[in-house]
Amino acid sequence: MKKIVLVFFALFLFIKVNAQNQIKGKVTDINDDPLIGASVSLPELNKGTVTNQAGEYLISNIPNGKIKIQFSFLGYSTNIKTIEISQKENIVDASLTISVIQSQEVVVTGGYVSSQHENAVKIDVLKSKDIALSGTPNFMESLTQIPGVDMIAKGQGVSKPVIRGLSMNDVLVMNNGVRIENYQFSEDHPIGIDDNDVERVEIIKGPASLLYGSDAIGGVINFIKEKPAPVGKILGNYRTQFHSNTLGMNNSIGLKGASKNLFGGFHFGTKTHADYLQGGGEYVPNSRFNEMTLNANTGYTGKIGTFKLFYDYFKQNLGMTVPAVEPLITERGRKNEIWYQDLDHQLLSSQNRLFFGNFKWDINASYQTALRKLQTTLDVPFVEMRLNTMTYESKLYFPSNNKSEYIIGLQGMSQKNRNLNDRDSQFLPDANVNNIGFLGLARYTFFETLKLQGGLRFDIYNTKTYALGTKDSNSYQAPVNKNYSNLNGSIGATYSANGKTMFRVNFAKGYRVPNLSELTSNGFHSSRYEIGNENLSPENSFETDLSMHYHGEFLSFDLAGFYNEINNYIYISPTTDTNSTGVTIYRYSQTNAKLYGGETGIHFHPQAMPWMHIEGTYSMVIGKDDDGNYLVYIPAQKFRYEIRVGRDQIGFLQKPSIKLSALTALKQNHPSLYETATDGYTLVNLSVNTNFQITRQTLNLSLSINNIFDTQYFDHLSTLKSLGYYNQGRNISISLMLPFGLK
Known part of the structure; x- marks a missing residue:
């Protein structure tokens, strides 16, 4: 082979x-x-x-x-x-x-291929190395290193991103520029991305509907694939990682090559984790998970342009820690046997850029299929659904100069949801969803220091469902046909004062149409009974962002603030009603809401100690509805701080570094009406990383200890808090990476 x-x-x-x-x-x-x-x-x-x-x-x-x-x-x-x-x-x-302090990166998520400093929309970047050194079995948790980014978690296997207090369908998750569609509407569903072939993650905090349409009302998380190999080379790597807390093993292997015109590669990976241990040492029943991934790509670069083809396969078996499973799991294990999500997601995407003189034309298309099964104690799935989604995009870049850039384009989506094999639970009806959006972007530079950037977008959206169940029965769902249209836009400016200090201001309008679950759900979902509301209106967001960035030789500093007003904010809450078996019914409703807060960070490198780095960040967000009630899933205020020291070489060790870091979450004493307050906590972590050689082979070795003191704590956004299960206790992670290559 x-x-x-x-x-x-x-x-x-x-x-x-x-x-x-x-x-x-x-x-x-x-x-x-x-x-x-x-x-x-x-x-x-x-x-x-x-x-x-x-x-x-x-x-x-x-x-x-x-x-x-x-x-x-x-x-x-x-x-x-x-x-x-x-x-x-x-x-x-x-x-x-x-x-000595990391400077700007080229980013692609903001609509233009540009540097971070050029874009009026602030884009944070997290590199793959920082993800690998995070020392957590939960991929999503590594992203919370970015201030303002948090996660809703159901143990280590199931987690959802939160950006400035917004989550679920209010945050758009993308795989290399392609929106992920995998029943992402619930806190019980994972993000559906693996870090196998990810080079970096780009994060927009704030409405990005101008660029991506519905669901980008709270922000965008874009997982960017790694670059091809340098021309004329074949490169590969093997990585293995062990986690003590979950007795987990992660393994992956990848290979890539490039000639003058052609490039390609693949990655294959597996993960297996047992039930995790809380602070104090008790295991959490059925929090086990297993994953398998395959990523492949090929492409051609020539004088006419670049053509790329990607295939991603992601298989997940995720244990569900729900009340029904507690008496059934009597010992710790890793094999998924009862009450688990059996998920299968495949994505095929084509991304192409053509050059016609000074014009550039992007033509992208993708097809993805998500198969979702819920296995309980039955011999067959309790739920079985398939979601097929086709997306397409066309953007034309007009001839530009050093001062101006102009883009027009369209984006669209066609989606089909189908229940399979007449399973006992058909929580959602069969449905077709179609969307098309037209956009225009412009950017202009004045005096070489001031950049203005803005645009408009118009979307048309249709959701059509089919009747489900027997007419006149309690479970009957009548067909629904909803049409929506929306005009959105943004305008922003970036001012560079002296080459080191930069100021940004941006105003954006975003929107999100009600998803299929919010409109039509009728049945058990996790441990509650949910009923949708077909009269829901689209959410509309109006956010103002202000930020400044200073980047000196030995010091960098960031400060950002935002105010986000959302009309028709959609939420779900319990009612006084129960179903026929006495289970509380939850219904979807709407209200107006506002979220405001900000983030700040500092990176200091003492000139007298060139081997030391000191960093600290702070983030906070407050969310309320028009009646003054606090919103659900609003994270606590958090401080992160670290001291990192490193050398070019110590003996046979190359570029060794050691990092001592801590996270302090303040008490979240402003819960929603359906939550309880959460005490504050502090976690201390340690990581060591180095390269070394055996004969001519370079290896990378890292050791991480998270939650050194095995602290018992609840994160406010943990969905296991209501069951009395603490977050993960101490975890020791050992990672070894073996890069190799051929000329």
């Missing part, structure tokens, strides 16, 4: 092509010394390379037009340039300055 894979990649490494446009140059430091192994990438073409022993690089087969090129090297500031390709040979040199 190994030989077949190697032959497959080797075949396209030797494909000959005609001479076309190329970019070449040299990357040096401020003393004009070459930087060996510096990364040079073209984000818009999904193409890149590294510099040789002389600091030189060469990238061929580049189309005409305006493109961005990024130069980066560990310990140096990232340099991002915009260049005009109009001839066969283009020389672009770069000089990088030492920067």
Whole structure:
């Protein structure tokens, strides 16, 4: 098998092509010394390379037009340039300055391929290395390192992102720019993303309906896939990770290669975890989970453009800790046998960028299918549904100059939900959902220091359901046909005062149409009985964001504040009614609401101690309805702080580092009417990371200890709090990564 894979990649490494446009140059430091192994990438073409022993690089087969090129090297500031390709040979040199504090990144989630500092919408970035070193078996938990991002969790296997107090369908989750559709409407459902081939995560905090339509009312989390291998190389890696708390094992292997025109790769991974241990050592019954993933991609880059094809398969078996299971689980285990979600999600996406002179045209399409089964104690699934979704997108980038950029486009979605095999529970009816949106974006620069950015979008949305059940019975659901339309937009500005200090202001209107569950649900969902409301109106959000960023050689500082007013905010609450078996009925309702708060962070690198980094962040959000009642699932105020020290080399250890960090959550004493207050807590964590060599092979080894003191605590957003189960106790994680490559 190994030989077949190697032959497959080797075949396209030797494909000959005609001479076309190329970019070449040299990357040096401020003393004009070459930087060996510096990364040079073209984000818009999904193409890149590294510099040789002389600091030189060469990238061929580049189309005409305006493109961005990024130069980066560990310990140096990232340099991002915009260049005009109009001839066969283009020389672009770069000089990088030492920067002990990480500088800006190229981001794609804000509508433009641009640097973080250029975009009027603030975009936070979390790299794969930070995710891997988080030391948690819960992928979503690693994202909470970003201030303002939290999670609703049902143990370690099931979690949902929360951005500035909004969650569920108010936050859009994307896999490399493709919206994930996998019955994401409940706190009991996972996000459906694995970190196998993720290079970084880009997060927008605030309404992004202009860019992505419905469901982006609270923000966007976009999981960006890793870059292709440098041209002419085959690279791979194997990673294994052990977690003491869950007796968990994560294993993954990946391989990728690139020639002058072609690139491709794959990743395969598995995870298996037993019931987790609370603080104090007691296990939580049926919190076990098992996963398997396969990710593959291929593509072509030529003078006309870039064509990419991705396939993602994600299989999850997630134990459900619900009251019905407590007397049935008598010992700790890892095999899913009763009361678990059996989930199967497949995504095929095509992403293409064409170059026509100075025009650029994006044409993207995807198809995904999500099979959801709920296994209880029956021999067959209690619930079995399939959701098929096709999305498409077309954007035209007009000829631009150093001051202006203009984009027009459309996005659409066609979706079918179907109940399968006439299972005992048909919580949702069969339905068709269709949406199309038209958008226009513009950005203009004044005086080289002030950038204005804005746009408008118009959407048309239709939800049509079919009758379910026997007419005149209590379980009958009449057909529903709902049409919605919405006009949204945003306008913002970025002002760079002196090259180090930047100010942002942004006003955005967002919207979200009621989802299928909110409109039509009728039946048991987890441990409650839910009834939808077909008279719900779309949510409309009006948010103002203000932020500033300072980036010096030894100090960086961020401060952001927001005020978000939501009309027709949708929520679910218990009623005084019960069903025929005496279970409390929950119904969906609407009210007007407001959320406000902010985040701040500081990163200090003492000049006298170049091996030390000190960081701290703070986040808070308050959410209320028009009657002054607090909203549900609002996270506590949180402080995060860390001290990190590192060296280039100690003995045989390369780039060793050690980090001591802590999280303090204040008491959440403003619960909603359907919650209880939650005490504050402090968790202390430790992590160690280093590279070393055995013969000529480089390995990366990391050790993390989370919740060192095995603290018993409830996170306010844990759905297991009502059952009396604490969050995870002490966890020791050991990770080993083995990179390898062929030329």
